[in-house]
Amino acid sequence: MARSDKRASLDPHDVAEHAGSWVGRVPVSAFERLAPLIGKPDAEVEVELTFEPDGNGLVRVSGVVCVDAVLECQRCLEDVSQKIVADLDLRLTVSEKKLTELMPALDVMVIDAGPIPIVEIVEDDLIMSIPARVCATELDCPNAPRALSLGADVDEDDTSRPFAGLRALKNLNREEC
Numbered sequence: 169m170a171r172s173d174k175r176a177s178l179d180p181h182d183v184a185e186h187a188g189s190w191v192g193r194v195p196v197s198a199f200e201r202l203a204p205l206i207g208k209p210d211a212e213v214e215v216e217l218t219f220e221p222d223g224n225g226l227v228r229v230s231g232v233v234c235v236d237a238v239l240e241c242q243r244c245l246e247d248v249s250q251k252i253v254a255d256l257d258l259r260l261t262v263s264e265k266k267l268t269e270l271m272p273a274l275d276v277m278v279i280d281a282g283p284i285p286i287v288e289i290v291e292d293d294l295i296m297s298i299p300a301r302v303c304a305t306e307l308d309c310p311n312a313p314r315a316l317s318l319g320a321d322v323d324e325d326d327t328s329r330p331f332a333g334l335r336a337l338k339n340l341n342r343e344e345c
């Protein structure tokens with residue numbers, strides 16, 4: 169379980185024949201496209217995959233892949249720690265024909281025959297699992313300036329209320345609607 173292997177690879181067809189699995193870690197530095205997106209160069213991707221033959225002669229790969237990331241919130245531009253989790257359920261094949269037959273009903277990836285890197289199997293799903301918004305709503309943004317949080321009681325006098333003018337402006341806009 170302690171292994172962290174940059175070059176971890178396997179032959180999916182071989183492993184599937186024995187309904188095998190691969191559990192381990194891959195350093196994020198091995199992921200050329202993912203690494204620059206997650207803001208944590210020393211992170212490790214945790215991988216738990218099982219391989220089995222599916223009814224169509226393809227290899228079914230399923231499991232979970234996750235990595236700790238530090239993402240920049242587009243609202244407050246602060247870094248927010250976030251775990252990226254990807255649920256995988258895809259089919260591997262060496263045949264382009266199978267790909268066109270089965271897509272888009274199934275998630276199919278065309279691979280070269282023989283061993284392929286774990287990175288190749290999981291990178292796309294990890295990238296697609298990066299949330300577009302780090303803070304789901306404005307209220308949940310942990311770094312939102314306090315004065316902007318809705319419903320906050322403001323009982324200070326005007327001199328300590330830099331957003332008092334803004335609030336007045338907001339009310340004005342509302343009346344226009």
Ligand SMILES: [Zn+2]
Binds near residue numbers: 309312
């Ligand atoms: Zn934020």
